[in-house]
Amino acid sequence: MESPLVSIITVNYKQAQVTCELLDSIAKLSYPNLEVIVVDNAQPDDDTQLYRQHFEKVVVINKTENLGFAGGNNEGIKAAQGEYVFLLNNDTEIKGGTIETLLNCFTSPSVGAVSPVIKYFDAPDTIQFAGFTEINKLTGRNELIKSRPQPTGTVLTPYFHGAAVMIPRFVIEQCGLMPEDYFLYYEELDWSRMFREAGFELKVCMDAEILHKESISTGKNSPLKVYYQTRNRIYFMKRQKGQRNTAFLLFFLLLSSPKNILSHLLKSEFKHFRAFTKGVWDALILRKTGFVRV
Structure with a gap:
């Protein structure tokens, strides 16, 4: 069976050790055709050699300014060669089999993006994300779905989660890059909206999980x-x-x-x-x- 090239993209902002821990988890994966890109925001030095101690073939893009979440990911997307891109927060860790399981969810060209279930790193039995509710038209807020709607398979979601989402390259080429006006928060919700308006379905895969060290970058209530x-x-x-x-x-x-x-x-x-x-x-x-x- 053909294994398409998957480009894992992660953005670092002054958290080299956290990013190295992610790279350690990626290095343990058995998927045979991976490209790994680290976009280093506001980086005065070059930590390529440090990262390569944890993942030998990592591609590092050093940016002297802080481009934010969207801008950093977009730099990685523009450099990526993969048929699929997998945006993965640097404060996550990935389990074996995740890449293969997510790829199996793209059963139709209408599937525009798939996120795994996200669990808390410090409480791995607790679900942080298994989908989103729609944005409320009055309050401008929505909710994380924190339990599995079904035990296996995929479910539709109005928005994917920016901490972990796999997207075919052709979908990004059709819909455009992530909106950079937001800099931090809400950008993946607007990007999801763009995908849906183009006719693509967004899904959460119940059979794939990642662990998330939530809000390391900004603090839980900063x-x-x-x-x-x-x-x-x-x-x-x-x-x-x-x-x-x-x-x-x-x-x-x-x-x-x-x-x-x-x-x-x-x-x-x-x-x-x-x-x-x-x-x-x-x-x-x-x-x-x-x-x-x-």
Whole structure:
């Protein structure tokens, strides 16, 4: 049976040891036709030799600026040679057989992307992701599905998970690269929307799993995370078609914002308060993109 070339792409940002742990797990895979690309964001030096101690043939792309999640992955996609690309967070670890199992899910040209089930690294019996719900038109939020809808096979999902997703090259060529305006968070939701509007199905494979060390880059409740999730939630909703924008903005400004501001102030989370208000301002007024210090 033919084994198509699969390009695993991961983005590193000042976490060389975490990335090396991912490379160690990739090195244990038996799949015979892999290309592995590390995009090193905001990297003043070249850590290629370090990475090659963990995966000998790794391709390293050093970028002096921080391109963010989307920009970094896009650099890897542009350099990749594979028939399939497999975007994999650097704070994940992969199990044997995952590549083969995901490839078997592409049973039709209409399948545009497949994510595995994602479990927590520190609690490997607990599911973090087995699909998404639709974005609520009023709140601009959705939910992770945290239990298997079925024991085996694939299920449809409105959005794939950016921490781990396999995509055929021809789908990216048809739909375009990941939107870079977001920099961090919500970009894979918008990319998923682009795939669906082009007529592709998005799936989660119940038979494949990866382990995720969640939020190592930004912290579980960091001001940086608050800023980007706030700004990009608004930006995402502004980009959607239909009448949802006005209803969402009224909900956000009249209900959600006062609630969040009061919560941060009552908890004396003043950095989080500033990050939230700056996120709202940038989304509604300044429309900044890229990395922003908060």
